[in-house]
Each structure stands twice: as structure tokens, then as C-alpha cells.
Amino acid sequence: MVTYLFRRILLGCLTLVLITMxxxxxxxxxxxxxxxxxxxxxDPGMKINKADEERMxxxxxxxxxxxxxxxxxxxxxxxxxxxxxxPYVDLGQSYREKRPVTTVIGERIGPTxxxxxxxxxxxxxxxxxxxxxxxxxxxxxDERVISTGLYMLYSLPSFVAxxxxxxxxxxxxxxxWLELPLHGxxxxxxxxxxxxxxxxxxxxxxxxxxxxxxFTYGVLAYESRFIRAxxxxxxxxxxxxxxxxxxxxxxxxxxxxxxxxxLIPFVTLxxxxxxxxxxxxxxxxxxxSWPGMGxxxxxxxxxxxxxxxxxxVLIFSIITLLGQLLADLLYAVVDPRVTYS
Amino acid sequence: MTEVDPLxxxxxxxxxxxxxxxxxxxxxVMFGGEATGSRGFWGEAWRRFRRRKLxxxxxxxxxxxxxxxxxxxxxxxxxxxxxxxKGVTYYPVFGYYNPNWENAIFSKPPxxxxxxxxxxxxxxxxxxxxxxxxxxxxxxxxxxERENIPENRSGDQGxxxxxxxxxxxxxxxxxxxxxxxxxxxxxxVGFVSMGIAAAIGIPLGAMAGYFGGFVDVLLSxxxxxxxxxxxxxxxxxxxxxxxxxxxxxxxxxxxxTGWTGIARLTRAEFLKLRNSExxxxxxxxxxxxxxxxxxxxxxxxxxxxxxPITFGIASAILTESALSFLGLGGSGASWGKVLSSAQSNLxxxxxxxxxxxxxFLAVLAYNLIGEGIQEATDPRLREAGK
Numbered sequence: 001m002v003t004y005l006f007r008r009i010l011l012g013c014l015t016l017v018l019i020t021m022x023x024x025x026x027x028x029x030x031x032x033x034x035x036x037x038x039x040x041x042x043d044p045g046m047k048i049n050k051a052d053e054e055r056m057x058x059x060x061x062x063x064x065x066x067x068x069x070x071x072x073x074x075x076x077x078x079x080x081x082x083x084x085x086x087p088y089v090d091l092g093q094s095y096r097e098k099r100p101v102t103t104v105i106g107e108r109i110g111p112t113x114x115x116x117x118x119x120x121x122x123x124x125x126x127x128x129x130x131x132x133x134x135x136x137x138x139x140x141x142d143e144r145v146i147s148t149g150l151y152m153l154y155s156l157p158s159f160v161a162x163x164x165x166x167x168x169x170x171x172x173x174x175x176x177w178l179e180l181p182l183h184g185x186x187x188x189x190x191x192x193x194x195x196x197x198x199x200x201x202x203x204x205x206x207x208x209x210x211x212x213x214x215f216t217y218g219v220l221a222y223e224s225r226f227i228r229a230x231x232x233x234x235x236x237x238x239x240x241x242x243x244x245x246x247x248x249x250x251x252x253x254x255x256x257x258x259x260x261x262x263l264i265p266f267v268t269l270x271x272x273x274x275x276x277x278x279x280x281x282x283x284x285x286x287x288x289s290w291p292g293m294g295x296x297x298x299x300x301x302x303x304x305x306x307x308x309x310x311x312x313v314l315i316f317s318i319i320t321l322l323g324q325l326l327a328d329l330l331y332a333v334v335d336p337r338v339t340y341s
Numbered sequence: 342m343t344e345v346d347p348l349x350x351x352x353x354x355x356x357x358x359x360x361x362x363x364x365x366x367x368x369x370v371m372f373g374g375e376a377t378g379s380r381g382f383w384g385e386a387w388r389r390f391r392r393r394k395l396x397x398x399x400x401x402x403x404x405x406x407x408x409x410x411x412x413x414x415x416x417x418x419x420x421x422x423x424x425x426x427k428g429v430t431y432y433p434v435f436g437y438y439n440p441n442w443e444n445a446i447f448s449k450p451p452x453x454x455x456x457x458x459x460x461x462x463x464x465x466x467x468x469x470x471x472x473x474x475x476x477x478x479x480x481x482x483x484x485x486e487r488e489n490i491p492e493n494r495s496g497d498q499g500x501x502x503x504x505x506x507x508x509x510x511x512x513x514x515x516x517x518x519x520x521x522x523x524x525x526x527x528x529x530v531g532f533v534s535m536g537i538a539a540a541i542g543i544p545l546g547a548m549a550g551y552f553g554g555f556v557d558v559l560l561s562x563x564x565x566x567x568x569x570x571x572x573x574x575x576x577x578x579x580x581x582x583x584x585x586x587x588x589x590x591x592x593x594x595x596x597x598t599g600w601t602g603i604a605r606l607t608r609a610e611f612l613k614l615r616n617s618e619x620x621x622x623x624x625x626x627x628x629x630x631x632x633x634x635x636x637x638x639x640x641x642x643x644x645x646x647x648x649p650i651t652f653g654i655a656s657a658i659l660t661e662s663a664l665s666f667l668g669l670g671g672s673g674a675s676w677g678k679v680l681s682s683a684q685s686n687l688x689x690x691x692x693x694x695x696x697x698x699x700x701f702l703a704v705l706a707y708n709l710i711g712e713g714i715q716e717a718t719d720p721r722l723r724e725a726g727k
Contacts, residue, residue: 011562014562015565015566015569018566019566019570022566022570023570023574023575023578026575026579026581026582027578029582030578030581030582031582031584151705151708152705154708155655155704155705155708156701157659157663157700157701157704159666159680160680160693160697160700163680163683163684163693163697164693164697167683167687167688167690170687171687172688182687275571278571279571279572279573279574280573282573282574282577283573283663283666283667286667287684297574297577298577301581309578313570313574316570316571316574317570317571320569320571321569
């Protein structure tokens with residue numbers, strides 16, 4: 001087990017190096033860099049001269065060839081704080097915001113996790129009963145309706161759904177009690193600061209309803225279909241027939257004998273849906289102006305804020321790799337036949 | 342098929358085609374002299390696919406989209422299909438496929454926007470044939486360009502009516518025209534990007550599965566790395582490299598990032614088939630690895646590989662419209678572009694419903710086809726279906 005973990009972590013680190021190297025190379029190939037982006041946004045009266053521009057590039061390590069630049073970035077990531085005797089992470093500097101990348105990303109992690117974790121939880125809580133219900137009612141009219149509905153939801157692009165929901169709840173229902181806010185995570189800060197704590201929570205909940213729906217329905221549809229497909233296979237097994245024959249009730253057969261045995265492939269999904277949610281966050285957060293990591297990724301690429309992009313890619317990849325590792329470890333937990341030794 | 346059976350008339354031996362059975366009922370395949378009732382793998386798969394009504398409906402829908410895409414300038418456009426001028430017949434409609442295919446005299450005054458007047462001014466015997474619907478996907482139709490067609494409404498006034506069936510956007514450009522011309526983009530993106538992905542994924546997966554050992558370890562590592570990168574991040578980074586991305590560049594990017602699923606499945610199939618008897622037989626006959634991979638194993642592994650390709654087409658269409666929606670698409674008409682114009686005024690429902698519906702239906706159709714192929718060709722699912 002320990003050797004297995006050690007090997008996986010080592011391979012994971014190698015994968016991280018390859019991914020970040022690839023993305024760093026791509027960033028450096030983009031036309032323009034953080035200096036020219038800053039330069040373009042500057043007041044024309046305050047233009048700096050060429051020599052200053054070159055000095056800025058030099059200070060940011062942009063004059064180095066990309067492999068040296070990457071090496072410099074990578075060596076800088078993990079540091080050792082000798083005074084406090086502990087390691088610390090330095091992801092560089094956001095040139096756009098003039099703050100350390102760790103602070104900039106740190107502010108954005110909360111909102112993204114809030115969306116992805118709440119939608120993952122809702123999706124899991126709903127998909128299990130829906131999947132089981134569809135299995136129990138297999139072939140009947142209500143099952144056909146549910147299955148078709150889930151299939152449609154699965155094919156509906158989330159940005160189309162987001163626009164439809166926005167145009168209905170924020171524009172059509174404007175002024176009614178059902179109206180939901182269009183953008184952002186909370187009302188404008190002037191209003192927001194005057195709310196009580198309960199008012200603040202309610203405000204954030206209102207703002208997150210539409211994004212959470214858009215994040216959830218795709219995962220929900222996928223997982224319900226996944227459960228139903230697996231359950232169909234399990235319910236044909238001999239031990240199900242045995243359980244029925246010995247007189248167990250339908251719910252006990254479905255949940256205790258059926259569902260428990262279809263859990264194995266289901267568990268691995270947990271590790272694999274989180275990265276997909278992060279990827280989806282880029283578009284959805286942009287539509288809803290949600291101050292999360294996805295919209296930060298988009299901003300950092302368009303403004304060539306290289307260190308922020310690199311930091312985000314690093315975090316995304318670590319989450320993806322951890323998700324895969326978690327899926328493999330959970331395999332061993334739910335299935336005693338699987339061991340890693 | 343080299344031996345000729347004397348009992349069978351030669352036309353039946355020449356190719357093993359289904360011939361009606363003399364007893365009637367379902368046709369059977371005559372092969373080598375006896376009616377075995379076997380159709381061959383693909384015939385059987387097609388029969389099973391056809392039985393699924395939804396998958397067939399989806400296939401018909403995709404065929405319909407292909408027709409719309411090919412003939413889009415004939416369905417809606419503002420360039421005449423054909424016109425007769427000074428004794429010569431011109432076909433300005435081809436300018437939509439490639440600007441160079443339109444005679445230069447038509448793209449500048451006095452002809453531009455005023456075909457009819459200019460044509461008949463000089464010679465009343467001239468004639469002109471217009472597309473079915475007179476609208477343009479790139480510009481606003483002005484007053485008096487053609488009789489009985491008023492100027493397109495702009496701003497938020499462009500709700501659907503009998504002149505622009507799907508309404509017009511803020512700039513007064515017809516949505517129906519943009520959608521018909523955008524069909525070409527959507528379909529091309531799907532086919533070309535997955536063609537590129539298959540061209541990368543199949544050889545890599547085949548090599549990893551067939552050779553095993555060091556090659557497999559190396560290729561599997563590469564595969565894992567590419568799969569770990571959130572694809573949209575990679576796509577955004579690659580698109581940012583070019584300042585004005587064309588649709589072809591986006592297709593290449595989607596192909597370069599979308600091959601992992603195909604490679605993984607190919608590898609699994611090859612791992613399974615490389616130790617089968619027919620591979621050993623081919624090797625014993627002295628066939629080289631390339632011949633074994635492409636002539637012997639690949640045809641047998643093709644059916645499972647088709648499934649991720651079909652799903653990949655769906656996701657390529659989705660990603661392309663998402664990119665156009667974010668304003669990163671090419672310059673042509675695209676469904677995602679109409680959607681993105683809806684963002685500035687969400688009350689203009691026709692800018693959301695029609696392109697959103699088109700993207701949804703296209704993605705749904707490819708998903709249904711992919712599932713149909715899966716169930717028609719996978720023997721395990723076939724057992725389950727009974």
C-alpha cells in the first residue's frame with residue numbers, strides 16, 4: 001500500500017512537471033506578454049520608453065528562453081522557510097494586480113469550491129434516488145419520461161441553459177418575488193455591507209441559485225443514467241433472484257442487494273467529476289460574473305498574467321490527479337477484492 | 342472467394358450480396374454455396390442500428406443538417422444563384438463558399454446590394470435567380486434591395502416575423518441566415534476535428550496496445566498527461582497563441598486535444614486482439630507489424646473506436662459554439678456567435694432559443710447515434726438488450 005502510494009505520488013509529480021512545462025511553453029508562445037498588456041492599457045501620455053520596457057521584461061524573467069523561464073518558475077514553487085522550519089509555496093507575482101499569486105488565487109478558491117461542492121452534493125443526493133426509482137419502474141411510462149428527460153438534460157449545453165435561466169428568472173420575472181439576480185456573487189458592496197449576517201447569507205444563496213442549477217443538472221443527468229445502467233446489470237444477477245425468492249421486500253432487494261453491488265463503478269465517478277466541474281467553471285463563471293477560479297483563468301490568459309495562469313493550471317492539475325488517486329483508493333475501500341500491495 | 346462452386350450461378354459468387362431467399366421472408370446472404378444466414382459484422386450492426394428508432398431519427402437529422410450545410414447559400418443568401426448579364430451567365434452564389442469564386446464585378450457598386458436594378462438598367466432581357474430566402478448572414482439587408490422586402494429591424498426590435506423567420510440581432514443581421522450558414526461551421530468542426538483526433542489517437546493507441554512494453558509505458562504516460570489537463574484550459578491557451586483564429590485553426594486545436602479517448606479505447610482493443618488467433622496466423626504468414634495493425638487488427642477494432650469518435654463530434658460542436666460564445670471563434674457565421682449576441686440583451690429570446698435549440702439538437706443527435714452504434718456493435722450490450 002505504502003509503496004503503491006509512493007509510486008503514484010512520484011508519477012503524479014512527473015505528470016505535474018510535464019503539464020506545467022507544456023502550458024508554460026504555450027504561454028510564452030502567445031503573442032504579447034504581461035508587459036505589453038500593461039503597456040497597452042496605459043495612458044498614452046505616460047508611455048515608457050523601449051529601454052524601460054526591456055528592463056521590465058528582464059525583471060519578470062520574460063527575456064529568458066522558455067525552458068529557463070520554466071525552470072525558474074518551477075524551482076521557485078516549493079520553498080523552505082528556514083526560520084519557521086516549514087515549507088511554503090511561492091507561485092510568483094500577479095503583474096496585473098501587483099499582488100502575490102497565492103493571495104489572488106486564494107481569494108477565488110472559496111467561490112469556486114462553494115459552487116462545485118454544493119452542486120456535487122446536490123447531484124449525488126438526487127441522482128441516487130432517481131436512478132433507483134428508474135430501475136424499479138423499468139419499462140413503465142414514468143420511467144420512460146424520466147429517462148428521456150435525463151437524456152435531454154445530458155445533451156443540453158450548460159451555457160445555453162444559463163442564458164435561458166437568466167432570461168427567464170432575471171429578465172422575464174423581474175419585479176416579481178421569484179426574481180433572481182443576474183450577475184455576481186452578492187449585491188453591490190455598498191448594499192451588501194449593510195445587510196445583517198442572515199441577510200448576507202440569503203443574498204449569496206439567491207445569487208448562487210442559477211449557477212448551481214447550471215453546474216448540477218449535467219452531472220445529475222449523467223450520474224442518474226450511470227446508476228441506472230449499472231443497476232440494470234446488477235439486477236439480472238442470480239443473487240438478486242435468490243434474495244427475491246427468499247421473500248425480501250422490493251426496496252430491500254433494490255437497496256441492500258442491488259445498489260450496494262453497483263457502488264463500485266459509482267464511487268470512482270466522484271474522483272472524476274470534480275475536474276470536469278472545474279473545466280466547466282470557466283464558461284459558467286464568466287456568464288454569471290462569478291468571482292471564482294474559472295473566470296480568473298479566463299482573465300489571466302487574456303491579460304497574459306503568466307504566473308496566475310501557471311498557478312491555476314497547477315491547482316487544477318493537482319485536483320485532477322488527487323481525484324484520480326482518490327477514485328483508485330476508494331476502489332479498494334468498497335471492493336475488498338482490490339488491493340494495492 | 343477464389344473457388345467457384347459449381348452449384349451456384351456465377352453472379353451470386355462474384356460478390357456475397359444479400360439475395361432474396363427462394364422461400365421468401367428475410368433475405369439471406371449466399372456465401373460459398375450455402376445459405377448461412379450470416380450478414381457479416383457490419384451488416385448485422387446496421388440491422389441492429391436500424392431497429393433503434395431514435396438513433397435512426399438522429400441519423401436522419403444529421404443527414405438533413407449535412408444537406409443544409411452543403412446548400413446553405415442556395416437556401417438563404419443575398420447573392421443570386423445565377424444571373425444573366427450582357428450575354429454571360431454568372432453564379433455569384435459561390436462567393437459564399439470562397440470569395441474568389443464570385444466575379445469581382447458583383448462585390449462592388451453598382452452591383453453590390455443592387456443586383457436587380459443594375460442588371461435590368463442596361464438590358465431588360467437579363468434574368469436573375471435568387472436563393473429561397475433573401476437575407477444575408479453577414480450584413481443587414483437595407484431598404485429597397487429587393488422589392489417587397491423592407492429594411493431589417495435592428496436594436497431590440499427584431500422579433501421573428503415573416504421576413505426574418507428567426508428574428509434579427511442588434512445589428513439587424515438575420516438570425517435564420519446566420520443559423521443556416523452556421524450549420525456548415527458546426528458540421529465541419531465536428532468532422533474535421535474528430536478526423537484529426539482519430540488520425541492521432543488511432544495510431545498512438547494501436548502502437549501502445551500492439552507493441553506493449555516500453556512503447557506502451559511511454560505512450561500511456563503521454564496519454565495520462567494530456568488527459569489530466571483540463572481541456573478547455575489547453576484549448577484557450579492554444580487559441581491565445583494566434584491573434585485572429587480562423588475556424589480551421591480551432592478545428593486543429595480541438596483535434597489536437599480531443600484524441601485521448603480514442604487512443605485509450607484503441608489501446609484497449611489492441612491489447613485484447615494482439616494475442617488472438619488471426620493475429621498469430623498473420624504473423625506466421627510473415628506479415629509485418631504495420632500490415633497486421635492496419636489490415637488485420639484495426640478492421641476488427643473499428644466498431645468500439647467509432648463510439649468515442651461520435652461522442653467526440655458532439656463535444657467538438659459543443660466546444661466550438663462555447664468558444665464562439667466567448668468571442669474566440671472564427672470569422673464565419675456560427676451558432677455560438679448568435680448566442681453571444683443574446684448576452685447584451687436577454688429579453689431578446691429569439692437570440693437564445695433558436696441557436697441554443699440548434700446546438701442542443703445537434704449534440705443530442707450525435708449522442709443518440711453514438712449510443713446506437715455502441716448498442717449495435719457491442720456484444721455484451723446486445724445480450725442485455727434482449
